[in-house]
Amino acid sequence: MLSAHIQEQINRELKKYPVDQKQSAVMSALRFVQDEKGWISTDDMSDVADFLGMAKMAVMEVATFYHMYNLKPMGKTTITVCTNLSCTLCGAEETVAHLKTRLGIGLGEVTADGKFGLREGECMGACKDAPLFTINNKRLCGRLSKEKIDQILAELDKS
Amino acid sequence: MINIEIDGKLVEAEQGSTVMDAAHKAGVYIPHFCYHKKLSISANCRMCLVEVEKAPKPLPACATPAAEGMKVHTHSEMAVKAQKGVMEFLLINHPLDCPICDQGGECELQDIAMGYGGGESRYAEEKRVVNPKQIGELISTNEMSRCIQCTRCVRFGQEIAGIMELGMVNRTEHAQIMSFVNSSVDSELSGNMIDLCPVGALTSKPFRYTARSWELSRRKSVSPHDGLGSNLALHVKDNKVVRVVPVENEAVNECWISDKDRFSYEGLNSPERLTRPMIKQDGKWVEVDWAPALEYVANGLRQIAGSAGAEHIAALATPHSTFEELYLLQKLLRGIGSGNVDYRLRQSDFSADGKQAGAPWLGMAVADINAADRFLIVGSFLRKDHPLLAQRIRQAVKGGAQASIVHAADDDLLMPVANKSIVTPDEMLNTLAQVLKALAAEKQAAVPAEIAAITIGDAAIAIAKNLASGQQVAVLLGNFAQQHPQAAQIALLAEQIAALCAGRFGYLGEAANSVGAYLAGAVPFAGDVQGMNAAQMLAEPRKAYLLLNVEPELDMHNPQQAMSAMRAADMVVVMSAYKHHAMDYADVLLPVAPFSETSGTFVNTEGRAQSFKGAVKPLAEARPAWKVLRVLGNLLDVSGFDYDTSEAVRAEGLHALSLDDKLGNRISGVAINITTEGNGAGLQRVSDVPIYSADALVRRAASLRKTHDAAVPCVMLHGSQMQKLGVESGDTVKVSQGDASVQLTVQKNDSLPQGAVRVAAGHPATAALGAMFGIMSVERA
Numbered sequence: 001m002l003s004a005h006i007q008e009q010i011n012r013e014l015k016k017y018p019v020d021q022k023q024s025a026v027m028s029a030l031r032f033v034q035d036e037k038g039w040i041s042t043d044d045m046s047d048v049a050d051f052l053g054m055a056k057m058a059v060m061e062v063a064t065f066y067h068m069y070n071l072k073p074m075g076k077t078t079i080t081v082c083t084n085l086s087c088t089l090c091g092a093e094e095t096v097a098h099l100k101t102r103l104g105i106g107l108g109e110v111t112a113d114g115k116f117g118l119r120e121g122e123c124m125g126a127c128k129d130a131p132l133f134t135i136n137n138k139r140l141c142g143r144l145s146k147e148k149i150d151q152i153l154a155e156l157d158k159s
Numbered sequence: 160m161i162n163i164e165i166d167g168k169l170v171e172a173e174q175g176s177t178v179m180d181a182a183h184k185a186g187v188y189i190p191h192f193c194y195h196k197k198l199s200i201s202a203n204c205r206m207c208l209v210e211v212e213k214a215p216k217p218l219p220a221c222a223t224p225a226a227e228g229m230k231v232h233t234h235s236e237m238a239v240k241a242q243k244g245v246m247e248f249l250l251i252n253h254p255l256d257c258p259i260c261d262q263g264g265e266c267e268l269q270d271i272a273m274g275y276g277g278g279e280s281r282y283a284e285e286k287r288v289v290n291p292k293q294i295g296e297l298i299s300t301n302e303m304s305r306c307i308q309c310t311r312c313v314r315f316g317q318e319i320a321g322i323m324e325l326g327m328v329n330r331t332e333h334a335q336i337m338s339f340v341n342s343s344v345d346s347e348l349s350g351n352m353i354d355l356c357p358v359g360a361l362t363s364k365p366f367r368y369t370a371r372s373w374e375l376s377r378r379k380s381v382s383p384h385d386g387l388g389s390n391l392a393l394h395v396k397d398n399k400v401v402r403v404v405p406v407e408n409e410a411v412n413e414c415w416i417s418d419k420d421r422f423s424y425e426g427l428n429s430p431e432r433l434t435r436p437m438i439k440q441d442g443k444w445v446e447v448d449w450a451p452a453l454e455y456v457a458n459g460l461r462q463i464a465g466s467a468g469a470e471h472i473a474a475l476a477t478p479h480s481t482f483e484e485l486y487l488l489q490k491l492l493r494g495i496g497s498g499n500v501d502y503r504l505r506q507s508d509f510s511a512d513g514k515q516a517g518a519p520w521l522g523m524a525v526a527d528i529n530a531a532d533r534f535l536i537v538g539s540f541l542r543k544d545h546p547l548l549a550q551r552i553r554q555a556v557k558g559g560a561q562a563s564i565v566h567a568a569d570d571d572l573l574m575p576v577a578n579k580s581i582v583t584p585d586e587m588l589n590t591l592a593q594v595l596k597a598l599a600a601e602k603q604a605a606v607p608a609e610i611a612a613i614t615i616g617d618a619a620i621a622i623a624k625n626l627a628s629g630q631q632v633a634v635l636l637g638n639f640a641q642q643h644p645q646a647a648q649i650a651l652l653a654e655q656i657a658a659l660c661a662g663r664f665g666y667l668g669e670a671a672n673s674v675g676a677y678l679a680g681a682v683p684f685a686g687d688v689q690g691m692n693a694a695q696m697l698a699e700p701r702k703a704y705l706l707l708n709v710e711p712e713l714d715m716h717n718p719q720q721a722m723s724a725m726r727a728a729d730m731v732v733v734m735s736a737y738k739h740h741a742m743d744y745a746d747v748l749l750p751v752a753p754f755s756e757t758s759g760t761f762v763n764t765e766g767r768a769q770s771f772k773g774a775v776k777p778l779a780e781a782r783p784a785w786k787v788l789r790v791l792g793n794l795l796d797v798s799g800f801d802y803d804t805s806e807a808v809r810a811e812g813l814h815a816l817s818l819d820d821k822l823g824n825r826i827s828g829v830a831i832n833i834t835t836e837g838n839g840a841g842l843q844r845v846s847d848v849p850i851y852s853a854d855a856l857v858r859r860a861a862s863l864r865k866t867h868d869a870a871v872p873c874v875m876l877h878g879s880q881m882q883k884l885g886v887e888s889g890d891t892v893k894v895s896q897g898d899a900s901v902q903l904t905v906q907k908n909d910s911l912p913q914g915a916v917r918v919a920a921g922h923p924a925t926a927a928l929g930a931m932f933g934i935m936s937v938e939r940a
Contacts, residue, residue, distance in 0.1 A: 042339070042340045045339075046339070055317075055322065055323035055324075055326075056339040057323045057324065057325065057326035057338065057339045058323055058326060060326060060328055060339055061326045061327060061328055064328040064329045064330075065328075065329070065330050
């Protein structure tokens with residue numbers, strides 16, 4: 001079941017679209033699920049499908065197409081490092097290596113305490129700030145150096 | 160019209176059509192995979208790239224609108240280079256092991272690679288592997304690595320079947336076709352995905368590795384199942400039907416067939432086939448030759464006619480029998496002086512007999528369904544009873560038509576339904592009367608006196624308003640409405656509703672030859688010798704029964720009554736392709752050929768007579784039923800039984816008929832009598848005939864038997880009713896009808912009307928029960 005909060009958010013989203021085209025809200029609906037639960041299970045996809053009156057399979061297509069949706073449990077804070085061309089040229093590999101040592105996990109993994117998850121991502125469209133990563137798909141951190149990463153991690157650790 | 164030039168040929172293309180359409184019109188072939196004329200344009204395979212003058216890059220023909228003055232080249236250097244390039248990309252991940260692929264020899268990718276691809280592969284790296292998925296008993300995905308992501312199967316589900324069961328998850332190199340979390344593909348049209356798949360990724364599970372395409376001979380035939388009469392090609396190897404695929408006929412089945420049409424052939428090769436005539440001697444079955452078996456039958460019939468009178472002989476036949484068989488059956492019966500012949504085995508109301516203008520039919524051409532803009536569908540398990548007619552209505556609805564439903568169950572039709580009135584069976588007539596009255600008010604027409612007093616509900620008003628707003632209205636009666644105890648009155652009201660909207664009224668024919676059986680005279684009121692109808696023959700048991708393809712416990716309206724009549728009879732002659740329960744009560748079993756082994760004719764629900772030839776030789780000693788009946792006619796000295804061929808029978812029975820005159824739904828002389836009886840104690844039975852239990856052949860199709868649709872039926876009850884009984888979904892309950900009872904699992908279904916209980920008919924699990932309509936009680940087991 002989708003929580004009351006998610007349902008409320010989806011209902012608000014639905015007002016943006018014609019009544020007979022509820023499926024337009026699918027991406028937002030999946031985002032709300034992920035914001036609340038940290039990831040999207042197939043049960044959640046099924047619930048979203050029922051809520052929006054669309055085929056389960058169609059929801060799954062969307063959820064698996066976009067890499068920002070987590071299809072398995074991730075950390076409370078999930079760091080997504082862009083490893084596309086511009087970032088790689090500017091040192092994304094070092095960013096990933098440093099994060100791996102600091103967090104003690106590999107790409108696609110979660111720390112034992114569930115605090116941090118690490119993912120590889122696609123171009124965020126902010127190449128001028130390369131190399132960069134996002135925090136929970138919400139906060140963009142660019143022009144990364146080891147020091148800056150340590151600073152961000154310390155900050156995140158406190159919160 | 161747009162003038163466009165393709166490879167130097169001038170063509171007139173329709174406004175809004177694509178380069179692909181124009182090329183088709185010009186007779187120019189453009190290679191393609193994802194394009195399919197019945198599906199939406201996806202333009203993802205890129206195989207149809209062509210050069211268009213003044214366009215800087217090659218364009219996909221399937222998605223490029225034809226424009227005035229356009230010059231297209233499909234064989235220019237640019238086009239050939241594009242095709243070669245696409246082909247090379249498609250083959251990067253496609254296994255190059257055609258010799259071991261089930262699709263080899265009939266593969267679009269293989270053909271196009273031959274025509275447009277390079278001779279060898281430059282790709283030496285690893286190919287991707289896609290794990291097979293379990294998606295049910297009909298479609299195999301074992302070779303999913305062969306998929307080229309054309310998404311035809313996905314679009315078929317969304318657009319034609321009405322349910323998206325397959326989808327493409329992930330993207331780029333990781334993209335793959337699968338169902339939602341290993342769920343099975345349950346659509347009753349799913350087999351078409353096998354035909355649509357241009358490669359060997361989706362293959363037929365029952366057919367896999369039984370033959371190579373070049374070993375098969377293809378013989379045209381006609382589906383013996385539902386009333387549509389889909390055109391089939393039976394693929395034969397070693398005198399055995401090993402596969403069935405559609406033959407395109409835009410006016411009937413388009414390019415589709417239902418899974419029932421496609422996979423029922425397994426029943427043709429069932430181990431239950433009856434291979435030799437058998438006679439029961441001193442309680443034991445012995446195999447005999449044809450001559451003594453037929454002598455036995457003739458003597459028996461002669462004796463009973465002599466002692467008890469010919470009216471004690473009765474014949475029942477399924478409407479899945481051919482025109483020729485039914486014609487000879489009734490001719491034989493009437494020849495020996497009995498008019499007791501009927502094919503309407505599941506019907507219970509015969510009050511329209513002789514009062515109808517002609518054979519009950521669709522009232523329009525099948526293709527006209529697509530043009531209707533308002534439907535009223537009365538009493539039909541539409542999707543399961545008529546999978547492809549449902550598909551046509553779905554397309555019409557997609558094009559803007561609106562469908563309304565009056566029924567006793569609310570199964571998902573996989574299309575938007577404008578209005579519905581779901582009522583118990585005994586309220587159905589009243590509901591239609593309400594619609595008629597509301598419609599009369601809407602149209603400012605006179606209200607028939609019989610229904611003037613009824614009160615109109617909101618649902619009826621909504622339906623009436625909806626129908627009144629249509630230009631092309633179609634009112635269609637389903638199997639349930641035809642089996643209803645007030646079928647004649649329901650039909651009369653439905654006809655009046657259609658008449659008020661200047662629309663058409665028709666019956667969705669239950670079986671492949673429902674119309675043909677009527678035309679053949681296999682009804683008690685046709686011809687000089689009149690007799691009893693199917694219900695009377697059982698209510699007043701006869702001494703001898705001739706059963707043509709009938710399994711009384713599954714095919715009759717009241718199996719309980721049918722079985723006691725069979726057990727009490729002096730002689731039961733069973734003409735069947737199968738050994739079945741008849742072993743218990745019959746005296747003679749005559750092995751007759753199923754549709755694939757005989758020539759014959761089916762007249763479909765729109766009155767289209769389609770003849771076919773036998774695709775294979777009859778199995779062992781089985782013989783076409785028309786030949787068996789011919790010999791019986793000769794043995795019983797009935798005149799006019801000297802036919803050399805089934806065509807001669809057809810010529811005699813059908814030639815004199817101008818079909819248009821013989822089809823007629825108009826009923827006159829039936830009185831409308833709407834009683835508002837209070838709901839008595841007990842629940843009213845609502846019974847469907849499950850899709851894979853509807854006839855003898857499909858009951859023995861092994862793979863279809865493993866599908867969800869063939870599961871042992873549950874009792875369905877409204878949630879509040881279940882609460883009253885104190886049962887929950889999954890509990891076993893005792894369902895009683897009269898003095899008969901069976902135990903079944905109960906399932907909650909809140910879309911059923913209060914006071915109704917849904918118990919399927921036509922299934923062994925419920926065969927001990929009585930009539931398809933009536934009062935039942937349910938208690939905890």
